Amino acid sequence: MQVNPYLTFNGNCADALKFYQKVLGAQIEASFPFGEGPPEMKVPAEWKDKIMHAKITIDGEIIMASDAPPGHFQTPQGFSVSLQVEDAADAERRFKALSEGGTVTMPFAKTFFSQGFGMCVDQFGIPWMVNCPAEGM
Numbered sequence: 002m003q004v005n006p007y008l009t010f011n012g013n014c015a016d017a018l019k020f021y022q023k024v025l026g027a028q029i030e031a032s033f034p035f036g037e038g039p040p041e042m043k044v045p046a047e048w049k050d051k052i053m054h055a056k057i058t059i060d061g062e063i064i065m066a067s068d069a070p071p072g073h074f075q076t077p078q079g080f081s082v083s084l085q086v087e088d089a090a091d092a093e094r095r096f097k098a099l100s101e102g103g104t105v106t107m108p109f110a111k112t113f114f115s116q117g118f119g120m121c122v123d124q125f126g127i128p129w130m131v132n133c134p135a136e137g138m
Contacts, residue, residue, distance in 0.1 A: 006082055008066040008127055011074040014052035017125040018066065021057060024098035025084075027064075031056040035068075045071060059084075081120065081128040089116040092133035096121065099129050 010017055021027040035042075036049030051068040058064075064082070069075070086092035089111075096109040096117075102124035109119030109131065116133040123129060 003063065005063045005065055006080075008064060008077070008082070009069045009074065010052075010066065010125060012048075012051055012068050013125055014055060014066050014068040015050075017123075017127070018052075018055055018057055020123070020125070021059070021064075024101075025059050025095060027057040027059045029055065029057050030063075077126055077128060081130045083130045083132065086131060086133050089133040092117050092131050093119075096129075096131040099123050099131065 008014075008017075015032070018027065018029055018032065022029060032055040033053050034050050035044045035053045038044060038053060048068075048071055053067055055066045056063060057066065084092070084095060086095060093109050096119040100119075100121035100123065104122045105119065106122060106128075107118070107120035109117055112118045115135050118130070118132045120128070120130050
Protein backbone atom coordinates (compact mmCIF):
# COMPACT_ATOMS: atom_id res chain seq x y z
CA MET A 2 0.00 0.00 0.00
CA GLN A 3 1.10 3.55 -0.68
CA VAL A 4 -0.16 6.84 0.70
CA ASN A 5 0.30 9.68 -1.76
CA PRO A 6 -0.76 13.32 -1.64
CA TYR A 7 -3.25 14.30 -4.35
CA LEU A 8 -3.09 18.03 -5.05
CA THR A 9 -5.89 19.91 -6.78
CA PHE A 10 -5.46 23.17 -8.64
CA ASN A 11 -7.69 25.91 -9.99
CA GLY A 12 -6.91 25.46 -13.68
CA ASN A 13 -3.13 25.92 -13.33
CA CYS A 14 -2.01 22.35 -12.63
CA ALA A 15 0.24 22.16 -15.73
CA ASP A 16 2.04 25.34 -14.63
CA ALA A 17 2.46 23.99 -11.10
CA LEU A 18 3.93 20.72 -12.37
CA LYS A 19 6.45 22.61 -14.53
CA PHE A 20 7.33 24.73 -11.48
CA TYR A 21 7.90 21.63 -9.33
CA GLN A 22 9.96 20.15 -12.14
CA LYS A 23 12.15 23.25 -12.15
CA VAL A 24 12.55 23.88 -8.40
CA LEU A 25 12.34 20.34 -6.97
CA GLY A 26 13.61 18.21 -9.84
CA ALA A 27 10.20 16.54 -10.16
CA GLN A 28 9.72 14.07 -12.98
CA ILE A 29 6.33 14.25 -14.72
CA GLU A 30 5.49 10.56 -15.09
CA ALA A 31 1.98 10.97 -16.54
CA SER A 32 -0.34 13.82 -17.49
CA PHE A 33 -3.82 13.41 -18.97
CA PRO A 34 -5.88 16.42 -20.09
CA PHE A 35 -9.66 16.48 -19.72
CA GLY A 36 -9.91 16.61 -23.53
CA GLU A 37 -8.63 13.03 -23.74
CA GLY A 38 -11.57 11.72 -21.70
CA PRO A 39 -14.39 9.70 -23.27
CA PRO A 40 -16.80 11.58 -25.56
CA GLU A 41 -19.68 11.24 -23.07
CA MET A 42 -17.66 13.18 -20.52
CA LYS A 43 -18.98 16.72 -20.88
CA VAL A 44 -16.03 19.14 -20.74
CA PRO A 45 -16.22 22.84 -21.59
CA ALA A 46 -14.04 23.71 -24.61
CA GLU A 47 -11.84 26.01 -22.50
CA TRP A 48 -11.17 23.13 -20.09
CA LYS A 49 -10.00 20.49 -22.61
CA ASP A 50 -6.29 21.27 -22.02
CA LYS A 51 -6.62 21.34 -18.21
CA ILE A 52 -5.19 18.37 -16.32
CA MET A 53 -7.62 15.59 -15.36
CA HIS A 54 -4.88 13.50 -13.72
CA ALA A 55 -1.11 13.70 -13.38
CA LYS A 56 1.59 11.81 -11.53
CA ILE A 57 4.98 13.23 -10.61
CA THR A 58 7.86 11.83 -8.65
CA ILE A 59 10.29 13.78 -6.50
CA ASP A 60 13.32 11.70 -5.51
CA GLY A 61 11.20 8.58 -5.99
CA GLU A 62 8.24 9.83 -3.94
CA ILE A 63 4.88 10.08 -5.73
CA ILE A 64 2.56 13.08 -5.78
CA MET A 65 -0.58 13.09 -7.89
CA ALA A 66 -2.40 16.17 -9.11
CA SER A 67 -5.23 17.54 -11.21
CA ASP A 68 -7.23 20.62 -11.97
CA ALA A 69 -10.49 20.59 -10.03
CA PRO A 70 -13.45 20.43 -12.42
CA PRO A 71 -15.02 23.82 -13.16
CA GLY A 72 -16.82 25.14 -10.09
CA HIS A 73 -15.34 22.53 -7.72
CA PHE A 74 -12.02 24.07 -6.66
CA GLN A 75 -11.51 24.74 -2.96
CA THR A 76 -8.46 26.44 -1.50
CA PRO A 77 -6.20 23.79 0.08
CA GLN A 78 -6.24 23.79 3.88
CA GLY A 79 -5.60 21.41 6.73
CA PHE A 80 -2.47 19.80 5.31
CA SER A 81 1.06 20.54 4.09
CA VAL A 82 3.33 18.67 1.73
CA SER A 83 6.41 17.90 3.81
CA LEU A 84 9.89 17.65 2.29
CA GLN A 85 12.60 15.98 4.35
CA VAL A 86 15.97 17.08 2.96
CA GLU A 87 19.25 15.65 4.28
CA ASP A 88 21.46 18.69 3.61
CA ALA A 89 20.60 22.01 5.32
CA ALA A 90 21.88 24.18 2.46
CA ASP A 91 19.86 22.14 -0.06
CA ALA A 92 16.78 22.33 2.18
CA GLU A 93 17.08 26.11 2.38
CA ARG A 94 17.58 26.38 -1.40
CA ARG A 95 14.46 24.29 -2.03
CA PHE A 96 12.47 26.31 0.52
CA LYS A 97 13.44 29.61 -1.13
CA ALA A 98 12.55 28.26 -4.57
CA LEU A 99 9.17 26.92 -3.42
CA SER A 100 8.24 30.13 -1.62
CA GLU A 101 9.13 32.39 -4.57
CA GLY A 102 5.92 34.13 -5.62
CA GLY A 103 4.10 32.61 -2.66
CA THR A 104 3.87 33.34 1.06
CA VAL A 105 6.35 32.43 3.77
CA THR A 106 4.44 31.41 6.90
CA MET A 107 7.55 30.46 8.90
CA PRO A 108 10.98 31.55 7.64
CA PHE A 109 13.55 28.81 7.14
CA ALA A 110 15.80 28.66 10.21
CA LYS A 111 17.47 26.28 12.63
CA THR A 112 15.10 24.98 15.31
CA PHE A 113 15.38 22.80 18.40
CA PHE A 114 14.26 19.81 16.27
CA SER A 115 16.06 20.48 12.99
CA GLN A 116 19.10 21.84 11.22
CA GLY A 117 16.60 23.98 9.32
CA PHE A 118 12.83 24.18 8.97
CA GLY A 119 10.44 26.50 7.14
CA MET A 120 6.83 26.71 6.05
CA CYS A 121 5.34 28.40 3.00
CA VAL A 122 2.42 28.42 0.64
CA ASP A 123 3.63 28.32 -2.96
CA GLN A 124 2.37 30.57 -5.75
CA PHE A 125 -0.25 27.92 -6.61
CA GLY A 126 -1.73 27.85 -3.09
CA ILE A 127 -0.14 24.57 -1.95
CA PRO A 128 1.22 24.57 1.65
CA TRP A 129 4.74 23.15 2.11
CA MET A 130 7.01 22.34 5.05
CA VAL A 131 10.72 21.91 4.34
CA ASN A 132 12.75 20.20 7.02
CA CYS A 133 16.39 19.19 7.45
CA PRO A 134 16.25 16.85 10.44
CA ALA A 135 18.61 17.28 13.35
CA GLU A 136 21.36 14.69 13.69
CA GLY A 137 19.95 11.38 14.87
CA MET A 138 16.31 12.27 14.14
